[in-house]
Amino acid sequence: MNSIKENLKHIRKTIPEEVTLVAVSKTKPISDILEAYQSGQRIFGENKIQEMTNKWEEMPKDISWHMIGHVQTNKVKFMAPYVDTIHAVDSFKLLKEINKQAVKNDRTINCLLQIKIAQEESKFGLDISEAESLLNSQEVKSLANINITGLMGMATFTDNKEQIKNEFNNIQSFFEKLKTDHPTLKTLSIGMSGDYQLAIECGSTMVRIGSSIFGARNYSH
């Protein structure tokens, strides 16, 4: 198996410079994150708030931490002091809580709206029309300590490349359409280890890559 450093080097070579790489370090130990850090990686993604907070406490403070997992409203306060971007925002209630906790910490927190693109039954994510009405809502616009910086999506877990491509194309065209009215939207977070090349072809500006950097996880999250 290649080292984390070699994996990172390879991935950086295969993604364009303007695409942001989030190194997904969930379940992996501090020593692995340090190895990635030492080869220049500064953006890490986690899907559990407690685990991310423990890692934030131990790691150098110039890291941007991205929460990529589903977030319960009552847990936002634990990451509000430091989290850079929350990827899976899917309700007004959650946006309001993120704003409230950001105010308490005198910070601004970046949020991505999670769009339901997978055909499989999924509990999380907004429909296109729901995302549109959130972005257009005066109440959302009045939340001064959050920035809605883009969209996030997860394709169906399948080997069918055509299907994944269709799902990526759908979110990309929605993203392009929204950008005309909402110029603050800059980020399209799609693509993981298995499909990031395809995601980039479909307009991804941010890929979330875990196992191709750190190796397989012992159990899936």
Ligand SMILES: *Cc1c(COP(=O)(O)O)cnc(C)c1O
């Ligand atoms: C775990 C996870 C990833 C990374 O998955 P890999 O297949 O290991 O690259 C990306 N996005 C989300 C939301 C995840 O939970």
